[in-house]
Amino acid sequence: MTVKHATFTLERVYSAPPERVFAAWSDPAAKAGWFTVPGGGHSLDFRVGGREVTTGPPDDEKRMAFTSNYADIAENERIVYASTLSANDVPATVSVTTILFEAEAGGTRLTLIEQGTFLDGHEEPSWREQGTGDWLDKLGKALTR
Numbered sequence: 001m002t003v004k005h006a007t008f009t010l011e012r013v014y015s016a017p018p019e020r021v022f023a024a025w026s027d028p029a030a031k032a033g034w035f036t037v038p039g040g041g042h043s044l045d046f047r048v049g050g051r052e053v054t055t056g057p058p059d060d061e062k063r064m065a066f067t068s069n070y071a072d073i074a075e076n077e078r079i080v081y082a083s084t085l086s087a088n089d090v091p092a093t094v095s096v097t098t099i100l101f102e103a104e105a106g107g108t109r110l111t112l113i114e115q116g117t118f119l120d121g122h123e124e125p126s127w128r129e130q131g132t133g134d135w136l137d138k139l140g141k142a143l144t145r
Contacts, residue, residue: 001120002120003118004117005116005118006115006116006125006128006129007113007115007116008113008125008128008132009112009114010133011109011110011111011112012139013104013108013109014107014110014139014143015107015143016107016108016143017103019076020108021108021139021143022075022077024139024142025079026046027046028042028043028044028046030142034135034138035138036054037056038057039058039059040056041055046070048071048072050069050070052066052067052068053066054066054067062087062088064085065087065089066083066085067083068081069083077100077101078101079097080097080099081096081097082097083095083096083097091122092120092122092123093116093119093123094116094117094119095114095116095128096114097115099111100113110136112136116128
């Protein structure tokens, strides 16, 4: 039984205003377009106290689930949520994520700070940081469409 703690910060600058970048996180259809995996499930109740659940495709033997609970939302400025990533109903990671949206020269600087507790080697901090960076890149592509 092991526990690792890690914090990472990722930044991206998008050529879209903060309102549009925030909407990509808050609108269920928009978020599903860049955040989910093909064939996976997604539900989003975007409000303080609301919940988001993202699952892998039905044929995934690991039964991956990422569940988030929204603790704080300041429209177009900030989102804070607590999440659990599990595989086959076994928790792999528990984390708190803060996302900041700041207007910058015709676009938005997005800063994501994640503080994670990684359990029993089911996920490594470097894997989470890479995966989170990958979704931020997918978000950037979605914003250019």
